[in-house]
Amino acid sequence: MQDEVFFYESPFGLISYAWNGTCCSRLWLSEPPEALAAADDPVRHWLDAYFTGEESPLPPLAVPRTPFQKKMRSGLLAISCGKTLSYGELAAQLGTAPRALGQALGANPLPLLVPCHRIVAAHGLGGFACGLTWKRRLLAFEAKNRKQ
DNA sequence: GCATTTGTGGCTT
DNA sequence: AAGCCACAAATGC
Numbered sequence: 812m813q814d815e816v817f818f819y820e821s822p823f824g825l826i827s828y829a830w831n832g833t834c835c836s837r838l839w840l841s842e843p844p845e846a847l848a849a850a851d852d853p854v855r856h857w858l859d860a861y862f863t864g865e866e867s868p869l870p871p872l873a874v875p876r877t878p879f880q881k882k883m884r885s886g887l888l889a890i891s892c893g894k895t896l897s898y899g900e901l902a903a904q905l906g907t908a909p910r911a912l913g914q915a916l917g918a919n920p921l922p923l924l925v926p927c928h929r930i931v932a933a934h935g936l937g938g939f940a941c942g943l944t945w946k947r948r949l950l951a952f953e954a955k956n957r958k959q
Numbered sequence: 960g961c962a963t964t965t966g967t968g969g970c971t972t
Numbered sequence: 973a974a975g976c977c978a979c980a981a982a983t984g985c
Contacts, residue, residue, distance in 0.1 A: 877969080877970085879968095879969065879970090880969095880970095897979085897980090898978075898979050898980080899979065899980060899981095902967095902968095902979080902980090907967085907968060907969075908966075908967040908968045908969085908979080908980095909967080909968095909979035909980055910966085910967060910968070910969090910977060910978095910979050910980080911967065911968035911969045911970080911977085911979090912968085912969085912977095912978090912979075913977055913978045913979055914968080914969060914970050914971085914976070914977045914978080915968090915969060915970065915977095916977095916978060917970085917977065917978050918969090918970055918971070918977095927978085930978080931978095932978080932979065932980085933979075933980060933981095934980090936978095937978050937979080938977090938978025938979095939978060940978070943978090946978090
């Protein structure tokens with residue numbers, strides 16, 4: 812089945828994602844290449860839950876292209892909501908170099924779902940492929956939301 | 960303190 | 973195959 816791009820209006824801006832009927836292969840923050848319509852699928856449900864401050868099981872995601880990305884994904888998913896990790900720490904945990912990790916994170920096709928925004932630099936915020944505004948908002952949101 | 964350099968490994972094209 | 977990086981630790985100033 813072909814990928815279709817849907818959008819989702821989050822409190823922080825427009826999100827769009829590619830859904831092929833069974834799994835999510837890609838997700839964009841901010842301006843998507845082309846957005847069709849809103850839909851009612853597991854991704855949308857997850858986003859709904861996320862933005863109301865709940866953690867729900869992830870929707871089916873496309874399998875990573877490389878084993879490393881898979882490892883990285885599980886490492887990221889292990890970070891609980893509201894927590895952050897530095898590039899160096901996660902890199903060590905994955906047995907790789909920080910710089911390599913940065914590259915891999917930037918290439919992550921599934922931001923937010925795979926919480927790459929919870930990775931910050933040792934001193935400072937670090938970067939974010941889809942714009943630092945998102946990263947700040949998401950982190951602030953999660954931090955506030957955590958201590959409930 | 961801040962600026963620059965370098966070790967480093969996996970990603971994209 | 974060659975460059976590219978969303979870092980970090982070690983220098984130099």
